[in-house]
Amino acid sequence: VRLYNYFRSSAAYRVRIALNLKGIAYDNTFVHLTRNGGEQFAPEYKTLNPQGLVPALDDDGEIITQSLAMLEYLDEKYPNVPLLPISVPTPQGYAARARVRALALAVCCDIHPLNNLRVLKAITKDLGADDAQKSAWIAKWISSGFAALETQLARSPHTGAYCHGDSPTIADCCLVPQVFSARRFNVDLSEYPTITRIDAQCNTVPAFIAAQPKNQPDFEA
Amino acid sequence: VRLYNYFRSSAAYRVRIALNLKGIAYDNTFVHLTRNGGEQFAPEYKTLNPQGLVPALDDDGEIITQSLAMLEYLDEKYPNVPLLPISVPTPQGYAARARVRALALAVCCDIHPLNNLRVLKAITKDLGADDAQKSAWIAKWISSGFAALETQLARSPHTGAYCHGDSPTIADCCLVPQVFSARRFNVDLSEYPTITRIDAQCNTVPAFIAAQPKNQPDFEA
Numbered sequence: 001v002r003l004y005n006y007f008r009s010s011a012a013y014r015v016r017i018a019l020n021l022k023g024i025a026y027d028n029t030f031v032h033l034t035r036n037g038g039e040q041f042a043p044e045y046k047t048l049n050p051q052g053l054v055p056a057l058d059d060d061g062e063i064i065t066q067s068l069a070m071l072e073y074l075d076e077k078y079p080n081v082p083l084l085p086i087s088v089p090t091p092q093g094y095a096a097r098a099r100v101r102a103l104a105l106a107v108c109c110d111i112h113p114l115n116n117l118r119v120l121k122a123i124t125k126d127l128g129a130d131d132a133q134k135s136a137w138i139a140k141w142i143s144s145g146f147a148a149l150e151t152q153l154a155r156s157p158h159t160g161a162y163c164h165g166d167s168p169t170i171a172d173c174c175l176v177p178q179v180f181s182a183r184r185f186n187v188d189l190s191e192y193p194t195i196t197r198i199d200a201q202c203n204t205v206p207a208f209i210a211a212q213p214k215n216q217p218d219f220e221a
Numbered sequence: 222v223r224l225y226n227y228f229r230s231s232a233a234y235r236v237r238i239a240l241n242l243k244g245i246a247y248d249n250t251f252v253h254l255t256r257n258g259g260e261q262f263a264p265e266y267k268t269l270n271p272q273g274l275v276p277a278l279d280d281d282g283e284i285i286t287q288s289l290a291m292l293e294y295l296d297e298k299y300p301n302v303p304l305l306p307i308s309v310p311t312p313q314g315y316a317a318r319a320r321v322r323a324l325a326l327a328v329c330c331d332i333h334p335l336n337n338l339r340v341l342k343a344i345t346k347d348l349g350a351d352d353a354q355k356s357a358w359i360a361k362w363i364s365s366g367f368a369a370l371e372t373q374l375a376r377s378p379h380t381g382a383y384c385h386g387d388s389p390t391i392a393d394c395c396l397v398p399q400v401f402s403a404r405r406f407n408v409d410l411s412e413y414p415t416i417t418r419i420d421a422q423c424n425t426v427p428a429f430i431a432a433q434p435k436n437q438p439d440f441e442a
Contacts, residue, residue: 050372051327062316065373066330069322076308077315087297095283098294102287106272108326109287113334126358127348137347151271152286 001026004048004056006033007216010112011067012055013177014170016216018071020207021168022081030218033117068108071170083170100164103152103171107178111145115181138185146182146192149175153194161201168202176202180213222247225269225277227254228437231333232288233276234398235391237437239292241428242389243302251439254338289329292391304391321385324373324392328399332366336402359406367403367413370396374415382422389423397423401434 003019005012005028019026031054032039039045040052049056049065057064059077064070075083085096113119115138123129123137153159163171179199182189189196202208213219224240226233226249240247252275253260260266261273270277270286278285280298285291296304306317334340336359344350344358374380384392400420403410410417423429434440 051331051366051369053331059316060312062312062319064316064319064323066323066326068326068330069319072322073315073319076318077312091281091283091298094294094298095280095285097297098283098285098290101290101293102285105287105289105329109289109330109334110272110274113330114340119335122358122361123344123348126361127344127350127354129348133348137343140343140347145272148272 001060002029002058003027004029004031004045004054004058005216005218006031006054007213007219009033009054010116010177010181011053011108013180013211013213014067014173015055015057015070015074016211017168017173017176017208018074018083018170020210021083021173021205022074022078024074024078028217032218068104068170068174071104071173075170083168083173085164085169096158096164099156099158100169100171103149103163104169104174106145106149106152107171107174111141111178112181114141115185135185139187142178142182142185142187145178146189146195150192150194153198159194159198161198163198168205168208172198172202172208175199176208222281223250223279224248225250225252225266225275225279226437226439227252227275228434228440230254230275231337231398231402232274232329234401234432234434235288235394236276236278236291236295237432238389238394238397238429239295239304239391241431242304242394242426243295243299245295245299249438253439289325289391289395292325292394296391304389304394306385306390317379317385320377320379321390321392324370324384325390325395327366327370327373328392328395332362332399333402335362336406356406360408363399363403363406363408366399367410367416371413371415374419380415380419383419389426389429393419393423393429396420397429 001024003015003026031045040054046052048063055067057070064073084100120134158164160166162168163175176199222245224236224247252266261275267273269284276288278291285294305321341355345355379385381387383389384396397420
């Protein structure tokens with residue numbers, strides 16, 4: 001397994017957590033998102049992933065794009081240490097899997113896409129946002145997204161030590177990188193005690209710790 | 222099954238297609254996204270879905286949020302007329318499911334979140350975008366997203382009459398509403414012949430036709 005990886009990419013961070021949780025050894029090809037105008041735009045990389053986005057996963061020649069598709073793929077192909085509630089054919093069983101996916105998607109569709117590098121570039125270059133407007137933009141989407149997630153997590157009997165029960169799922173794989181990003185951008189997290197409690201729990205687990213940006217070979221301060 | 226629905230919502234449109242493809246009868250509760258300051262922000266709706274986003278799905282009391290989680294849920298609970306390649310335990314089998322999910326996610330994570338109502342409001346109100354900048358913003362994300370999707374679809378032997386093979390999948394459920402939205406915003410689609418060919422094919426199928434915004438009870442011209 002080879003991960004096209006960048007230490008600071010939230011989406012790559014999700015996949016690193018999942019690979020580590022499942023104990024899957026992997027090689028890295030680092031794709032530097034700002035050097036040389038962005039190595040993700042190099043023709044060789046765009047042949048691999050026409051979206052020009054990181055990460056990409058090469059599993060013995062099968063190229064997988066989109067971090068959530070990778071998490072589902074890894075969970076299906078390497079079912080040891082499941083990252084979704086086990087499929088049981090009851091209404092509650094189906095709903096449990098949907099709950100975990102919905103928590104992950106709330107991060108991946110409604111928070112992260114609005115704050116990633118290409119969008120921050122666009123609001124600056126195309127719409128003339130200054131630094132204060134950029135910070136407000138970032139805080140707006142993280143805060144509104146986290147407020148909803150906090151409610152969903154705090155009120156549900158399914159929330160445990162982790163987003164769902166007492167073992168990590170794809171929801172935690174997505175939440176932790178988003179919390180990291182929120183801290184990096186100095187977003188106030190004081191109103192999200194359940195989110196920060198789960199994040200703290202995750203970051204006691206070696207698989208999560210090893211996936212942190214600062215523990216990557218390509219880390220830059 | 223009850224769908225909290227709005228005729229023009231891309232995310233609701235995805236779910237309507239899936240429900241129709243599977244032949245699942247459903248009731249509607251319409252949530253008007255602009256009337257009364259946005260009915261999705263009403264306290265009763267936010268109790269149901271704290272994100273204040275449409276759609277939400279109520280399946281006999283199980284409340285599902287996030288359209289892609291709904292598609293996966295429907296495919297697991299109602300496996301008739303599958304919307305993902307059948308799971309076969311081979312590298313190609315796992316990769317096929319990942320391919321379909323990645324195509325769907327490329328729409329749901331990297332195109333649609335940048336052009337939905339709340340973001341268009343934010344670039345106008347918070348960043349002062351004028352109408353020309355708003356149109357350019359919409360076209361930028363749809364065009365870059367579709368360019369990558371076109372490459373991925375055109376070069377793959379797995380692409381058939383539909384995004385994957387010769388029957389609809391969740392990728393088609395997501396692509397068709399995005400093409401509809403692109404046309405609504407007058408985005409030039411001439412460089413995406415595979416996308417428009419698949420869209421045209423889908424729109425010959427009764428399940429897709431019945432899901433179109435203009436065929437909804439709450440449609441407004």
